Structure formats: C-alpha cells, structure tokens
C-alpha cells in the first residue's frame with residue numbers, strides 16, 4: 001500500500017517541492033498527490049509561476065543585456081567623447097553605441113546635463129567677474145579724474161622753473 005500525503009501536508013511541502021529541496025522519496029509522494037489532486041496542482045502551478053517570475057527579475061538585475069563589452073568601452077571613452085578628444089572615427093563609433101544602447105544613451109544624457117549645469121555655473125561666475133571688471137574700470141576712471149590735475153601741476157612747475165631761469169639769465173646779463 002502506497003503512502004498518501006494529505007492536502008495540508010502537500011501544501012506545507014509545496015514550496016520545497018517547487019524548489020527541488022525535497023528528498024526523492026518525499027518528492028515522489030508530493031508528485032503522486034499532485035497528479036490526483038487538482039486543487040493542490042493549481043496551488044503548485046501558481047507557486048511555480050511566482051518563483052519563475054522572481055528568478056526572472058533577479059536575473060534581469062544581475063544580467064542587464066545592455067551591459068556589454070561595447071557599453072564598457074563606451075563608458076571608458078565617454079569623457080573623452082564629451083571633451084572632443086577623440087578622432088572622427090571614434091566619435092562615430094561612440095555615437096553609434098549611444099544610439100543602439102539605452103544605457104549608453106542615458107549616460108550620455110546624464111553627462112550632458114551635468115555639463116550644462118557646470119557650464120551655467122561657470123557662466124554665472126563669469127558674469128560675476130564681468131561686474132567686478134566693470135567695477136574696477138569705473139574705479140579706475142574715477143582715479144583718472146582725480147589725477148587729471150597732475151599734468152597741470154607738472155606743467156606749472158616746469159613753467160615756473162623756465163621763468164626763473166630766464167629771469168636769472170636776464171639778471172646775469174644785465175648786471176655782470
């Protein structure tokens with residue numbers, strides 16, 4: 001006489017059975033029960049599908065089909081590509097990878113966004129420098145205004161010295 005498992009016992013063992021973790025003897029009992037019991041069979045199929053989906057999503061995470069050698073190559077050349085350091089042929093090659101590989105495209109978009117951010121902050125600094133520059137120009141103009149009297153003073157001093165020389169000369173000629 002064959003040993004028969006109850007529905008409760010089979011339900012309790014189902015997940016182990018689905019994952020092949022039962023001894024051959026016990027697995028055979030479960031299989032024999034499933035063959036005769038549509039209710040337990042239905043439970044088993046549902047469980048098996050669930051496990052299958054779970055394994056599938058896990059594999060997707062581990063093995064992204066776009067993480068290829070080509071993509072690794074793209075990643076290592078990305079910064080050079082962005083900075084225009086590659087020759088035309090390599091540029092075309094990387095462009096092609098970016099078009100065909102969504103991961104590469106995403107990386108490219110990310111780095112472009114980053115560059116844009118960097119550029120805008122750079123522009124901002126430049127504008128700040130510009131205002132600083134115009135400020136310094138203004139202050140320089142102000143200084144020039146202040147020192148405009150300088151040449152006049154120099155000229156007057158020179159004129160005074162000239163007059164003094166002439167007067168001294170005239171005195172010398174007249175009295176000696």
Ligand SMILES: [Zn+2]
Nearest residue numbers: 007037039040
């Ligand atoms: Zn059953």
